[in-house]
Amino acid sequence: MPRPRRLAALAIGLAVALGACDGAQGREGFNLVSPEQEQRMGQEGHAEILKQFGGPYDDPDLQAYVAGVGTRLAKFSQGDQRDFRFTVLDSDVVNAMALPGGYVYVTRGLVGLADNEAELAGVLAHEIGHVQAHHTAQRVTRSTVTDLVVGVLGAVVGQPGVSELAQLGAAAWLQGYSRDQEREADSLGIRTLAATGYDPRAMATMLDKMLAKTRLDAEVAGRDPNSVDQFDFFASHPRTAERVQEALAEVAGAPSGGALGRDELLARVDGLLYGGDPKEGVVRGHTFLHPGLGIRFDVPQGFRLVNGEDAVIAQHPSGSLLRFDLAKGSGDMAAYVAHDWGGQLGLREVQTFTVSGMRGATGLGRAETEHGPADVRLVAIARPQGGIYRFLLVTPPGPDQYDREFQQAVASLRPLTAEDKALIRAQHIKVVTVKAGDTAESLAEGMAPADRFRLERFRVLNGLAAGQGVRPGQKVKLVVAG
Numbered sequence: 001m002p003r004p005r006r007l008a009a010l011a012i013g014l015a016v017a018l019g020a021c022d023g024a025q026g027r028e029g030f031n032l033v034s035p036e037q038e039q040r041m042g043q044e045g046h047a048e049i050l051k052q053f054g055g056p057y058d059d060p061d062l063q064a065y066v067a068g069v070g071t072r073l074a075k076f077s078q079g080d081q082r083d084f085r086f087t088v089l090d091s092d093v094v095n096a097m098a099l100p101g102g103y104v105y106v107t108r109g110l111v112g113l114a115d116n117e118a119e120l121a122g123v124l125a126h127e128i129g130h131v132q133a134h135h136t137a138q139r140v141t142r143s144t145v146t147d148l149v150v151g152v153l154g155a156v157v158g159q160p161g162v163s164e165l166a167q168l169g170a171a172a173w174l175q176g177y178s179r180d181q182e183r184e185a186d187s188l189g190i191r192t193l194a195a196t197g198y199d200p201r202a203m204a205t206m207l208d209k210m211l212a213k214t215r216l217d218a219e220v221a222g223r224d225p226n227s228v229d230q231f232d233f234f235a236s237h238p239r240t241a242e243r244v245q246e247a248l249a250e251v252a253g254a255p256s257g258g259a260l261g262r263d264e265l266l267a268r269v270d271g272l273l274y275g276g277d278p279k280e281g282v283v284r285g286h287t288f289l290h291p292g293l294g295i296r297f298d299v300p301q302g303f304r305l306v307n308g309e310d311a312v313i314a315q316h317p318s319g320s321l322l323r324f325d326l327a328k329g330s331g332d333m334a335a336y337v338a339h340d341w342g343g344q345l346g347l348r349e350v351q352t353f354t355v356s357g358m359r360g361a362t363g364l365g366r367a368e369t370e371h372g373p374a375d376v377r378l379v380a381i382a383r384p385q386g387g388i389y390r391f392l393l394v395t396p397p398g399p400d401q402y403d404r405e406f407q408q409a410v411a412s413l414r415p416l417t418a419e420d421k422a423l424i425r426a427q428h429i430k431v432v433t434v435k436a437g438d439t440a441e442s443l444a445e446g447m448a449p450a451d452r453f454r455l456e457r458f459r460v461l462n463g464l465a466a467g468q469g470v471r472p473g474q475k476v477k478l479v480v481a482g
């Protein structure tokens with residue numbers, strides 16, 4: 001059952017993607033890694049990034065378009081790294097990242113958020129900047145310290161499910177690039193934008209838009225709009241409001257006339273998948289729905305749901321994590337929880353229960369982590385068709401441990417209704433031209449999903465400030481179902 005090789009790779013992948021911890025004061029701008037080593041780090045990390053972020057988005061035209069923009073930028077960038085490989089990841093999380101050796105990634109969520117080609121180019125140029133300045137290699141070097149910590153934790157807990165989750169938890173506490181590195185990547189990116197012929201102001205407008213999207217996501221999840229989490233671009237690229245100001249200041253004297261490429265980008269994002277891929281299950285606010293499994297459940301307020309490859313993870317800013325997955329097995333759920341799954345945790349209070357006609361069992365345990373002890377609750381539910389639904393909660397001990405909310409989440413597990421199935425329909429971005437009489441409000445009215453955030457979603461997607469209207473002839477992005 002334990003998969004140490006894979007877990008180690010996962011730790012590296014996460015450390016790279018989410019920002020490696022640099023507890024020690026590393027010297028910046030000082031590269032200890034040879035180009036060959038960088039290349040190897042990139043190759044090893046590449047497979048892990050693809051795995052963690054849903055693989056490449058299945059649209060060869062879009063991949064070729066982004067690679068074309070990126071390759072043009074790389075040509076005009078400063079630095080010794082000449083070969084870059086650009087990938088659009090099939091994830092609705094708005095994120096971008098880079099690995100040593102020239103691997104640069106943007107998610108389809110990020111591409112869909114961009115208003116024009118120059119904004120997309122701004123993000124790519126920023127990541128190219130990290131690679132050219134060897135920030136990525138420095139981070140990987142420093143992350144070995146983190147890997148060791150995570151490795152020890154895994155050995156102590158000695159339980160695959162828990163250690164894998166603990167790594168996600170550990171990543172949540174990690175910090176990203178240093179402030180100076182972010183500033184340097186922004187600055188390099190702005191220069192690359194200008195040198196390539198784009199309007200360098202696009203860096204600031206894209207950062208602004210990503211900040212607005214993060215705040216909207218937090219609001220939809222019932223969290224404080226000022227909070228960010230590990231899955232966001234801003235967990236690895238912090239202090240964005242400041243960076244917007246700095247980016248604006250840097251281009252204040254720049255001549256106007258740079259290209260925006262709005263029509264070019266909008267033509268590519270028309271029809272782009274928005275939100276989750278229904279085949280893999282979808283997240284709608286606090287609810288996870290899976291058409292293949294035919295089930296749904298709700299997570300507590302304040303938890304952010306992310307649909308991963310092997311599991312659904314919900315995270316709370318306090319550090320609590322909820323994980324849902326499907327395991328092989330059958331029979332007595334109490335025995336499964338106490339022995340097969342939680343045998344090494346010395347579970348207490350093992351109890352059986354029934355949810356939506358299915359038999360389940362749960363127990364509480366305690367695990368040691370590098371952040372001190374954590375409470376662990378395991379829940380196993382026998383699937384009528386065979387297999388076991390598993391819920392796992394890891395939470396720092398204390399008054400905010402969310403155990404009651406977690407049990408409510410488990411109790412909400414039920415088969416899908418026809419109404420639920422309607423929620424599962426795929427959503428796409430549709431580009432339309434504003435007609436006379438259209439307003440932001442009337443356009444947002446037809447957007448999916450039909451929740452109270454439609455107008456705000458329309459504004460964020462189109463980079464409109466509060467109260468800013470639309471004008472006839474303008475192209476705008478909508479989110480439509482089906």
Ligand code: ZN
Pocket residue numbers: 126130177182185236237
């Ligand atoms: Zn960055």
